[in-house]
Amino acid sequence: MTGHPGFEDLLRSLAPQVLGVLVRRTGDLDACEDAVQEALIAAVRHWPADGVPSNPRGWLLQTATRRYVDQVRSEQARQRREERMAREPAAGSAPAGDDTLMLLFMCCHPALTPASAIALTLRAVGGLATTEIAAAYLVPEATMAQRISRAKQRVKASGRGFDVPEPGVKDWAPRLRSVLHVLYLMFSEGYTTTQGPALHRADLSGEAIRLAGQVHRILPLEAEATALLALMLLTEARRPARTGPDGELVPLAEQDRTRWDRRLIGEGAALLAATIGSGPPGEYRLQAAIAAVHDDAAHAADTDWSQILGLYGLLDHVAGSPVVTLNRAVALAMVEGPAAALALLDGLDTEDGPLHGHHRVHAVRAHLREMAGDTASALVHYRAAAARTTSTPEQRYLTTRAARLHYSARS
Template sequence: MGLPDPIRTIEAVWRIESAKVIATVARMTGDIGLAEESAQDAFLLAVETWPHEGVPENPGGWLTTTAKRKAIDQLRRQGVYEEKLRELAQQPPARPEPELLTLIFTACHPDVAVEGRLALTLRLLGGLTTAEIARAFLVPEPTVGQRIYRAKAALRKVPIELPPAEELPARLASVLEVIYLIFNEGYSATSGDSWTRNDLCFEALRLSRVLAALMPTSSEASGLQALLEIQSSRLNARIGPGGEPVLLADQDRTRWDRLLIRRGLEALTRAESTGVLGPYGLQAAIAAVHARAGVFADTDWARMAALYQLLAHVAPSPIVELNRAVAVGMAEGPEAGLKIVDGLPLEGNPHLSAVRGDLLERSGRVEEARAAFLKAAELTRNVQEKALYEQRARA
């Protein structure tokens, strides 16, 4: 049986408005934990009253006002309300900062461990419950609760404000990384029974859109949005009817979401117009090469290899080199790709063995390819990916 309509409405409003409510109360109180608690109290009051009294004309405003009152009541009970008022009075007038942008930068503060940043960002900005985050990352719920608790504890001494101009680039890198990591875990799940987790992908995509809108002059914010839009366009085509992975060469491109591709290409144009492309913009440009190819055979592999060469210069890493090996192997032949793969320090990475297996297979070295695919199957923790590699070994 479905939820009653008023409850559905309240949950929808919460998903849309909760981050703004928390951000506003956090700026007022200087305490993210108290802000979240007050916002949740407001949500519970809405659940109790809206079904009988009706949804307010401005539901987001109602939640914000109620949460502020709840926070003030809590401060009064703690006996620190007057002290908080004096602190606010002594502060200089606040800069006109978007509350949501401030909350993003605070949640992704470098003082917080990466796992805590991921969990806290999904909790505060994605509106996900602790249980939902635990299911998404396949970890016990108490583990996620501890990560969120430690993240909030680390932030108690951190001012809830945008970082000064000189710190902004480094802090932006942390924000972009968190959104990117959330998306990657959804796009190619590291473990579990499903190859993708679309809910995580779309939460990360939504956050990237928010960030790009709040920072329209940031090339990398637009670049990340472009990348996630284009990658998300393929989600439906990446999974077969039994949940099995469908590789890029075998995907039905008529199932790619053309609206997301168009949005991604528009964001890529913005990224190019606001500055030199950084790592996320270059990855978006690479994704655009695939998006512009009507069929796999039309892919401009030479351009892709050149873009990967640029990416390797801007953000060198073994994973970038592994992806470059795929493009070079397609543009110049499998032996050229193998020369790159065989020198990479990625022992224990299933994708290294899978790429190596593919290049060996195309080189006609069948027994070596079979061994590489079996090794990839042994190394991966994802059930669907394991089945794919085993199938390729048998083939």
């Protein structure tokens, strides 16, 4: 693919759209995934020499369709499936709309629990590896692989296929919630990658923003869909200041805020304002409000931590989770001091809890211990956090913090 800039990005953006068309036509996610993968391999083989076709999406769709037909011809259900595909438009006349979004709703199937639907969609649409999805859910990779496999089997067994509900029907609200959560997790993984050498994956977070924008345009009166897009934009605005010259992590308190994207902040703030008066705030509206408070502060010292603490309290009530409590502990430390925050952490970091031993708990505890002047304990937790994270930038940051603390204590 040398000499073809953007070649991999093109294939990445087209793959879920082609998969969406095939799944919508056939209802067979496993076979469609295989067919699309074969089409991508064919593109990698032919396009560098022959050139990218004038309609690359149509080329991939036609190739994947042929691969799929070849597969089903050897199965007992060949006649039924081919008749079903024959009723659809020809491969070259695929719908102009974005089938990636349709695939999102297809995967958030009523036969699945929300957790299983989200995992399946992250794999099929977001292109996340099973390891990355497992990290987002705080479970082992093998557990997540089994969950995704069971999700596919459960959809097949339901007999309903990968259908798309109409707005207002019984299944609509839970499907929409799952779709929004998928986009939230996609953005989170792109903004702070859980493993590897880079702090972020702009392609993944950018795709999440694009899809969230489509959901908002289709459903402009859905407050949580609007708020999710606002949250993404308000957070994405800080990306330019999150890394230093060598790609090192720069924490929020130390960022050069003149590098924040004020255009994105303005767009996000306008979207957030549009949700006012639309009923009790949901989890994305509250998170967007927290992001807006951070973005409003010209300097870290100007941050209204009391307002942030109040918003986290509401968020804990609306959509409480260990991660929300962890973030609330940081805000509590800024308002009431590290002792109160450490007490909150003690109730969170239990042996049977999902965050027990997690690197983020150690990192927050290290920060709080450092605030309290307990250098020895802070060092222990910084080192423990560095040993447990799978993100290289985070590991370097935590190791550097520990080293600076160690040498300052000796001097």
